Amino acid sequence: MATDYFTEPLNPTKRKKPFTAKLGFMARLSPTGIRCLLIVVVFSLVGCFLLLRPKTKTIPKSVILPVMKIQMPIPEYGGLHEVEKLEIPTLSKRQATKTTSLVDEFLDRDSQVRSFFFPDVRNAVDPRKKRQKFNYYPGRIWLDTDGKPIQAHGGGIMYDEMLGKYYWYGEYKDGPTYRVNGNRTARVDIIGVGCYSSEDLWTWKNEGIVLKAEEQDQNHDLYKSNVLERPKVIYNEGTGTYVMWMHIDNANYSKAAIGIAVSDFPTGPFRYLYSIKPHRFESRDMTVFKDDKYCKAYLYYSSMRNKEIHISPLREDFLHVSNVVKKVLIGQYREAPAVFKHKGLYYMITSGCSGWAPNEALAHVAESPMGPWETIGNPCVGANQDFRATTFFAQGTFVLPMPKGPHGSFIFMADRWKPDDLGDSRYLWLPLYVDEAGYQPLHNVSRRPQVLIFWHERWRMPSKVGGN
Numbered sequence: 001m002a003t004d005y006f007t008e009p010l011n012p013t014k015r016k017k018p019f020t021a022k023l024g025f026m027a028r029l030s031p032t033g034i035r036c037l038l039i040v041v042v043f044s045l046v047g048c049f050l051l052l053r054p055k056t057k058t059i060p061k062s063v064i065l066p067v068m069k070i071q072m073p074i075p076e077y078g079g080l081h082e083v084e085k086l087e088i089p090t091l092s093k094r095q096a097t098k099t100t101s102l103v104d105e106f107l108d109r110d111s112q113v114r115s116f117f118f119p120d121v122r123n124a125v126d127p128r129k130k131r132q133k134f135n136y137y138p139g140r141i142w143l144d145t146d147g148k149p150i151q152a153h154g155g156g157i158m159y160d161e162m163l164g165k166y167y168w169y170g171e172y173k174d175g176p177t178y179r180v181n182g183n184r185t186a187r188v189d190i191i192g193v194g195c196y197s198s199e200d201l202w203t204w205k206n207e208g209i210v211l212k213a214e215e216q217d218q219n220h221d222l223y224k225s226n227v228l229e230r231p232k233v234i235y236n237e238g239t240g241t242y243v244m245w246m247h248i249d250n251a252n253y254s255k256a257a258i259g260i261a262v263s264d265f266p267t268g269p270f271r272y273l274y275s276i277k278p279h280r281f282e283s284r285d286m287t288v289f290k291d292d293k294y295c296k297a298y299l300y301y302s303s304m305r306n307k308e309i310h311i312s313p314l315r316e317d318f319l320h321v322s323n324v325v326k327k328v329l330i331g332q333y334r335e336a337p338a339v340f341k342h343k344g345l346y347y348m349i350t351s352g353c354s355g356w357a358p359n360e361a362l363a364h365v366a367e368s369p370m371g372p373w374e375t376i377g378n379p380c381v382g383a384n385q386d387f388r389a390t391t392f393f394a395q396g397t398f399v400l401p402m403p404k405g406p407h408g409s410f411i412f413m414a415d416r417w418k419p420d421d422l423g424d425s426r427y428l429w430l431p432l433y434v435d436e437a438g439y440q441p442l443h444n445v446s447r448r449p450q451v452l453i454f455w456h457e458r459w460r461m462p463s464k465v466g467g468n
Contacts, residue, residue, distance in 0.1 A: 102386040106393055107357060109420040117393055118418060118426060124149075127203040134202050134460045138392070138428040139416055144196060144206045149174075151194045153415050153425055156232040156287070156398040157201075158242075160266050167266045168196040169233050169244070170397075172209055173423040180251060186356055186419040187251075189213070189224040193231045193244065195267055201403065201411075201461075210268030211244065211261050221248045221259055221275050228259070230336075230397065233266070234290045234297055236318045242266055243318040245288045245299065248275045256282035258301065260319055278312055279325045285351075287398070288314070289339035291369060298369050302335040303327075306353045309334055311370050328371045334362065339369070340399040340410060342434045347451055348373060349396045349412070356419040358390035363451035376448050379432070382455035392416075392455055394428045405462055408434040412453045431459060 105111040117139060124141040125132055142150045155170020172194035180187050192209035211231070214220040222228060227249035235242055241262050248259035257277050261270040277283060278299065286301035297314040299321055308330040312321040334350035341347070346366045352359035363379040366372060380388040387393060394414035402409040412432040418425045435450040 103357065103390060103393075106390075107419065117416065118424065134200070136202070136429050136459050137457070138430060138455075139426050141424075142204075142427055144204045146206055148206065149424075150196060150204055150206075150427070151423070152196055152427075153422070154230040154397050155194075155413075157400045157413070158233045158235065158266065160235065163266070164199065165266075166198045166201055167207075167233065168198070168204060169193055169210070169231050171229060171231065173425070175423060177420060177422045181253075184355075185253075186422055187227075188422045190222055190226055190228045191224075192222075193228070193246070193270070197267065201400075207267040210263070211270040211272065221257075222272060225251050226255075227251070227253065230286055232286075232288045232398075234288055234318060235266075237295065239317055240264070241318075242270070244270050245286065247284055247286050247301075249284070253284075256284055258283050258286060258299070262319070273319070276321070278310065278321045281310055281325070283310070285335035285337070287337050287339060289341075289369060291341065296369075298339070300337040300339060300348070302337075302353075306333050306335050307331055309337060309350070313370075324370075326370045328373045329364070329375075332375075336395050336397060338396045338399045338413075340401070341369075342408060342410075343436060345449065347399075347434065349379065349399060349451070349453075351391065351395045356417045358393045358395060358417075360389050361391040361396055361453070365449055365451075374448075376438075376450065379451040379453045380455070381452050387455060392428055392430070392453075394426075399432060402431070402461060408436065409462075410434070430454060430456065 105113050106117055108114070119140050121141050123137075124143050125135070125137050126143045126147065127133070127145055128143075128147065144150050150168075151172040151174050152168045152170025153173050155168055158167045158169070159165075160167060170193070172191040173188045175188045175191055177186050177188055179185065190213040192213050193211040195207040195210040196204040197207050198204045211222075213224045213228075214222040215224060217223060218225075227247070229247040229249070231244055231246040233242055233244045241264065244261040244263070246259045246261075248257045249255045255275075257275040259272065259275045261272045263270040278301065281303045282305070283301040283303055284306060286299065288297055288299055290297045297318050299312050299314060301310055302308075303310045309328050311326045311328060313324055314320065315322055329350070333353045335353050336351040338349045339346065344367075346369050348364040348366075350362050350364065352362075360378055361380060363376050364373040365376055366374065378388060380391060382388075383392060391414060394416040396412060396414045398413040400411040400413060402411050410432040412428075412430045414428040414430070416426040416428055431454050433452045433454070435452060438447050438449040
């Protein structure tokens, strides 16, 4: 009867019953009935409030947002570009002092929270396990189709349209790590450049070492005790050649050159040609960027002891630099450039210079691949302050357009270096979003685009790549 009483339809012409009559009705109820009646009233009022209040989305107070203004969430992207908080691990008790930082813990091989940054093989991403399929877990060991850890550090991705496959090239570091230069610099002897192929960017087949170290000739650039870093491969449609550019150095990092190798096939073998010092400048961390619209390619490299970035167009054969060179980000000490393009603008993610220790990433934008380049801030979003200040404890290496992804979406590729065991360094692939509207730093200054890299402990692309 109580339900009938409260659901009686309203009739404007009907005379209202006196309130005392309702009280009399309640008087006839048992104490249990009165309690049930009050519960119904309370929940009805709460329901009305929720229906009538404005539908606004808020970010929890516990989430520390970066300085940049961000409109969150972006509805059409689902959870891909939402701010995700990361719980800070407890610091080691033996080091729990005011001077201990999370970076110290990260670099300490004996740290009690080291497994937080480098989960063991029991948590590996394994393409043979269907329950993990298409899920990315930044920082975990990533296995290939043979069940072995992928060895493609400091690398990049090339998509071969003719074959419909992605090729991931990187440093093969599956060897012992040792120290040089007074125990300051960690090193693995050159083994070569590893290559992996995939149709879906998640399941990777080992195609072998496509450029191998030189075991005998100590004068060769690829002699095993030298340095080979950050290999990148681009395809030249005019010559039908796959061209690899890489940082080449000697054991004490005084050579500071760039090596070039070629192959008729994406899976090699690559034939090493020579090394150069572009325009007689030293060159270290580098990348090559191919602007497919204009069929042109550009070389970006750190120079002048990493104080500045140099840019030079490549010649039509992609085997030499042109006579043009542009110096940018002068005096800013940036390295590890990763360049990409979106809607006519060019973007670059760079790292600071701190050896194997992680540091803050910066995003830059330009209207031309040669610059001038404007710095638009730290792109890292979510996790916590320590993670954002260290590029999520990693260093960028490449930015890849997200296949079949939402407009403005890319994949940010980074390496989480492990100085005491470089072969066990990890990969961080995270969603990157370009906000064209961006933000307005000052009232009298035009709006700037934003680059946002979102932290996720687990994520997946909105749609499967390659139709799988």
